[in-house]
Amino acid sequence: MSETSPSTPNEVSGEPAPDALRRAGRFIANSFHDGRTPALWLLGILVGIVAGYGAIGLRLAIQGVEFIALADLAPHISTAAVELDPMAIILAPLAGGCIVGLLLYVGEKAKWLTETRALGIADVMEARAVRAGKMQAMPGLLSSVISAVSLGSGVSAGREGPAVHLGATLATLLCRPLGLPARAARIMLGCGAAAAVAASFNAPVAGALFAFEVILGHYALRSIAPIAAASVTGAVISRIHFGATPAFAIPEIAPASIPDMIAVVPLGVLAAGVAIPFVIGTVRGTRLVADQAGRLSWPLWALPPIGGLVVGLIGAFVPEILGVGYEATAKALAGGYGVGLLVGLILVKIAATVITLSFRFGGGVFSPSLYLGAMLGAAYGALVVGLLGEDSSGVAFFAVVGMGAVSGAVLGAPLSTTLIVFELTASYEASIALLVAVSLATVITTTVTKGSFFHKQVERHGYDLTKGNARVILQTIRARDIMTPVGKNERLGEMDEPHVYEDDYLGRVMGFFSAEKLDGAPVRTRSGEQPIVGYISKADAHAAYARALQTAHEEEHR
Known part of the structure; x- marks a missing residue:
């Protein structure tokens, strides 16, 4: 019997099997670069399913903790509390606080939570603006557990913020193997947020608009279809499990005079x-x-x-x-x-x-x-x-x-x-x-x-998102990203020579050139003897800034 070798033609395509797989992988990856492709729309639906069930899971987790702590389910907590012994009401948030403290301790020691706090919507906004739409899985999942224990124990806060963060985290986790470009990754963050809001309120239109207004900060045409698909999917999933009733009872509104x-x-x-x-x-x-x-x-x-x-x-x-x-x-x-x-x-x-x-x-x-x-x-x-x-x-x-x-x-x-x-x-x-x-x-x-x-x-x-992309670009691009590297045999140079460091932000570099009236400067590393590792010119800095602004402008308007 002969074994199939890597060079054996694929029976369908006639190409070697690995080549066919690589071509398929490249086709799938390239299909995500254009936000108008059906591939990204279908991915938005998939994210909507995962984020919608994430929001439902968080809601059920809160109710489960609350049933244990206060012997009732979440929508009726104040009524249940009236019938409980006051000591039970006092002890429930105290016990919840002890568990939350333990979870924060674990998150801190494991370096999952760098700030010893549960994450929320602001962290999703920061991931969109600063980290190319990428989020870490463990901080997001641990934050959801912390929020479920917190809200279930009766403390005063909301569940929508944790649901949005969980939806965005699940979107990143789902899409990570695809190696999405930054623009597509940011759209998927919006899809996760939209589905979470839609599932929480049974409001698909508002869920999509929330993603544009708060998470993405723009209404680009290429983002509309996938985010709308995710939002509608999240709302449909919520209605399948909880019906078409809103999050809380709304009385009939009489005509206004x-x-x-x-x-x-x-x-x-x-x-x-x-x-x-x-x-x-x-x-x-x-x-x-x-x-x-x-x-x-x-x-x-x-x-x-x-x-x-x-x-x-x-x-x-x-x-x-x-x-x-x-x-x-x-x-x-x-x-x-x-x-x-x-x-x-x-x-x-x-x-x-x-x-x-x-x-x-x-x-x-x-x-x-x-x-x-x-x-x-x-x-x-x-x-x-x-x-x-x-x-x-x-x-x-x-x-x-x-x-x-x-x-x-x-x-x-x-x-x-x-x-x-x-x-x-x-x-x-x-x-x-x-x-x-x-x-x-x-x-x-x-x-x-x-x-x-x-x-x-x-x-x-340190990020001011109220000033738009112009300010964020100056705070995120570093000197190492735009410098011209130098060889190992280059001189160390005099330490009193005007220079910038490789981890300096673009805003600091441009300000340095203006203050010192320089057209360029060497770039040093902060380690060891701080050798020169590159050179950056004023023209390089301004060109990088202009390119980043153009890219951001195209993303927000196309």
Whole structure:
């Protein structure tokens, strides 16, 4: 018998088998370089399936932990807490904090979590802008476990942020063997995020728009088809398993009157008044707690039990602030709270969420911002209804508008939140009113805070995404990427000779040339005797900057 050798022709193609496989591999790889190819669309559907099931899995994991901790499932946490012994409510977040602390410790020692915290939407945005759309698997998966334990134990945060991060992580993990180019990898991040949002809210249009507005930061035509396919797929998967019902009950919205539409304008200003302290408190609270822990030589992984105890004590007296908060949000939309209690819940929810995130629990701000907006809108609506009487459409109208206005201002995503409200309510008038309110709230909030909540988080790593690609390019390209290497026999050179280092960013290199009035300089390494490893000219630096800008421009507009 003769064995088939590597040079034996393939029976179908007539080519040697390895050559046929290599050609097939090159064809598949090349097909992803053009975002309009059906291959990328089909990959978007596959990512939508994986990310959709990831969001469902996270939701079920949260409910499972909550059933163990509080003997009830997630949507009814505040009702279940009322019937529990207050000590059980206090101990549940404390125990959850101990488990989260252990997970953070493991992540820190294994070098999976470089900052001793669970990751979220801001890290997806940073991966898109800085790391060519690539994310690491273990940090993402561990962050999802941390978030499931955190939210299941009853602390105050949202599940959508962890779901988006998990969706993006799974997208990267799925596509890694394909060796996608940077543009396709970034599109797949958007696909994972879109599917996660769509699966969470049963809102496929809003899921796709969220990916464009928050993750990608542009609306390029080549990205539309794969992201739309992923978003619709995620929503379909959610509806198969949970039905077509929204994430929480929305009452029927009565037609809005002209006085109602006018009254929306002050509500937008008030929404900014809630969003601003929430964003500032969360960002500064995280930094303040970390600084204080450093002064006390207290490891960051040991913070969650402390935060859990504090949130548990608050929840024992105000159970409405526990968990994701959808039950309390739905009750506010239905007009189930008085004005005084609504105002109190806003203040306590802000405090509880700031404590939760500052003490290193996992979770997001999407659900808390919806909660705060619903409470604000319901309180404001009760006052408007008292003034207008039958001329008003009712509390639910203003509660829905407030819900979208606060969340849109916090997230920096006014269009996405408007569409989420439209898909949840099917009310055109409420969506128009919300567009007015969220525009006001977003402009005022971002003017004061200098960016959305996610932008402020990314700034911790020194990247300012509010200035667009021009600033990011200067912060990501390094001298080693554009220098002309020199041979090993080149001179070491005098150390006092003007030079740059190989790990200097492009912005520093260009600033150095301008300050020193130089047309070029040697490039040194920082190790050993710091020998010269290359040379970079001013023309090289400017040419690299121009090429990167052109590439970014083409990606955003084609």
